[in-house]
Amino acid sequence: MVSQVVKVTNEQGMHMRPASLFCQTVTPFSSDVKVVFNGTAYDAKSVMMLMSACIKCGAEIEIQCDGPDEAEALKKAVELVESGLGD
Amino acid sequence: MFKGIAASRGIGIGSVCVIVEHDLKFEAKKIEDIQAEKERFNKAVEEFITETTAQAEDIRKKIGPKEAEILEGHIVMISDPSMAGEMTKMIDSGQCAESAVEAVCDMFIGMFSKMDDDMMRQRASDISDVKISMLKILLGIKDIDISKVAPGTVLVAKDLTPSMTSQINKENVVGILTEVGGKTSHSAILARALEIPAVLSVPDITKLVKDKDTAIVDGTEGNVYINPEGDVLSQYILKREEFIKKQSELKGFLGKETKTLDGDTVELFCNIGTPKDAKKAIECDGEGIGLFRSEFLFMDNNHMPTEDEQFAAYKEATEIMGGKPVIIRTLDIGGDKDIPYLNMKKEENPFLGYRAVRYCLGNKDSYMIQLRAIVRASAFGKVKIMIPLVTCVDELRAVKELVEEIKKDFDEQGIAYDKDIEVGCMIETPAASLIADILAKEADFFSIGTNDLTQYTMSVDRGNADVAYLYSTFQPSVLRSIKNIIECGRKAGIPVGMCGEAAADPMLIPLLISFGLTEFSVNPVLVLTARCVISKWSKEEADKLAEKVMALDNEKEIVALLKESAKE
Secondary structure, X not given: OEEEEEEOOOOOOOOHHHHHHHHHHHOOOOOEEEEEEXXXXXXXXXXXXXXXXXXOOOOXXXXXXXXXXXXXXXXXXXXXXXXXXXX | OEEOEEEEOOEEEEEEEEOOOOOOOOOOXXXXXXXXXXXXXXXXXXXXXXXXXXXXXXXXXXXXXXXXXXXXXXXHHHHOHHHHHHXXXXXXXXXXXXXXXXXXXXXXXXXXXXXXXXXXXXXXXXXXXXXXXXXXXXXXXXXXOHHHOOOOEEEEEOOOOHXXXXXXXXXXXXXXXXXXXXXXXXXXXHHHHHXXXXXXXXXXXXXXXXXXOEEEEEOOOOEEEEOOOHHHHHHHHHHHHHHHHHHHHHHOOOOOOOEOOOOOEOEEEEEXXXXXXXXXXXXXXXXXXXXXXXXXXXXXXXXXXXXXXXXXXXXXXXXXHOOOEEEEEOXXXXXXXXXXXXXXXXXXXXXXXXXXXXXXXXXXXXXXXHHXXXXXXXXXXXXXXXXXXXXXXXXXXXXXXXXXXXXXXXXXXXXXXXXXXXXEEEEOOHHHHHOHHHHHHXXXXXXXXXXXXXXXXXXXOOOOOOOHHHOOOOOHHHHHHHHHHHHHHHHHOOOEEEXXXXXXXXXXXXXXXXXXXXXXXXXXHHHHHHHHHHHOOOHHHHHHXXXXXXXXXXXXXXXXXXXXXXXX
16 A cells, blocks of 8 residues: 655635545546545545545645555545645 | 525515425335336436536526536536445345435435535535435426526525526526525525525525515515515615616626726726635726735645745736736734734734734745745736835835845846836835825835724724724724825825725715825725726815815714715
8 A cells, every 4th residue: 555645735625626526536546545634534536525524725634545556546646636636 | 574694686576486395205115126226226316417417507508617516516426436326235235215315315414514614514405405306306206497487586495406596597587585595505606696686594485475476585685575565665666776777887887997077097906815816806897906915825724835835826816817917915914813833922912013014024034935926926917015014114125125135036046027016015004104205205106904094093993892983984083194195195106005995985985086096996896886986076076075074073974974975
């Protein structure tokens, strides 16, 4: 498993649109992708789960990827969050 | 009369059509043929997606992409593995599709409605919409077609779902009444986008009216009348005409220059808090940004924003404004605005303490980061620097020196910037007002901040209810101060703006015209109103009024005279 801590910088945080975009980005990977926030791991392939974490702007999240394409999945996910989740 | 939340301005008078809530009760049953039930569920999901896609398309055309996104969000939700996936699992365990939809949706509704975030709580109502639509499909319930209601209809519903709103035809629906929802709910946003008067959260309204009743919807005041008496009705018919006339008059000011009755041009800018607000300023026809509060960058953050982060925000706003002036106020913290990570000391008297430019000059390293970011952004449009809470000329000089230092550094490094970038002062303290003539020699512009100027001039904490009665921009002392600031600026030949709430006040505008204010900076939604009021005053008439006002010795009489003379 690989993981990295990133900061959510877009104004809205993990709301509907950013969460959907995140989900769409990681879903094609066969690895399991999780977002750990405040001690809880959320399935990053589910928009509902991502939103239920109530991640706001400025929050630090840990992205965990586990599977055959984990390195590539993590890279893409981190890039997306760092670029402001499409906001 | 019934009261509710005024959610979309205007007056609607028409015949009631109550949208009946369907009873979505069903009997949970144990499923024998699980495969068939799963197919029934999948078909319902498909139908839901087809219907919702069509509605989203409809809304996109009628209202806009942002509103359509709400419905597209519903499709994302139902397709989510935690929704459809969990529902399928429940069907697998022998439960019927209706039970599965209800249980999973209710679980999420419970979760989202408990969150401490307004936008997230809104998602609970989205999930509720998804649930209702899915249950209707599964139970074979068809809604009445709102798009086919008769002209002159007042829609009355418990709540308007986005899918209902998508069918609303502006030509036929003259008013909206609901039992739930607030100013920021979907129904409110959509009603405003369609310019249909709406009053929301009227308790039990669906039970208080029946079809064909006559209803008055006063979306400006939040009042509702059902089968009103003749004189109330005729009064409201008149009010409606006035409102419509006013709206079309205001629309006539779109895209026009801001001119007094004599044809003298003044600038009409907007106050904004985030780069995105700049879009609003453009939509509302603002001619520039008179106050970009940079605090948001610092407040919505857990660390000092870097030069690049700040630069990106300033550049974004500047580019949106496309060459129109953008006046960025440097960090104005302290007083009532605290930023946790700066670890500012608790002060006995924060409004007289280490705040705004005082703090910035005391923390030069971080101030330089902000100034550098602003100067860099100046390469992308017409950016100006504005210093808050100036009390002596040394502060202005110190900031100008820092800016010169940055320019020199940028020249050496070959970083692009606007060589003529202006540095101006907020005039919001009695001290600055009294030395406005001195400051005017070295500042490129002035901007009067009425809130602080009033508070400091009157020595009154407006949050303190015992003294709040003294807080008025119409106190003779404050008006004299404003007059002096504008005159000093004019003598020195620099522009003088006003970026407090007062700049859009129809009572104050004639005085500002008389004193010679050159730039009015207002909340974006007030641009057209201010432009309209300004257009109604000639210099001569404003001067006459100002002379009378300045001769009065107390606030009460001043307010009475200005109220009586105000032009809307």
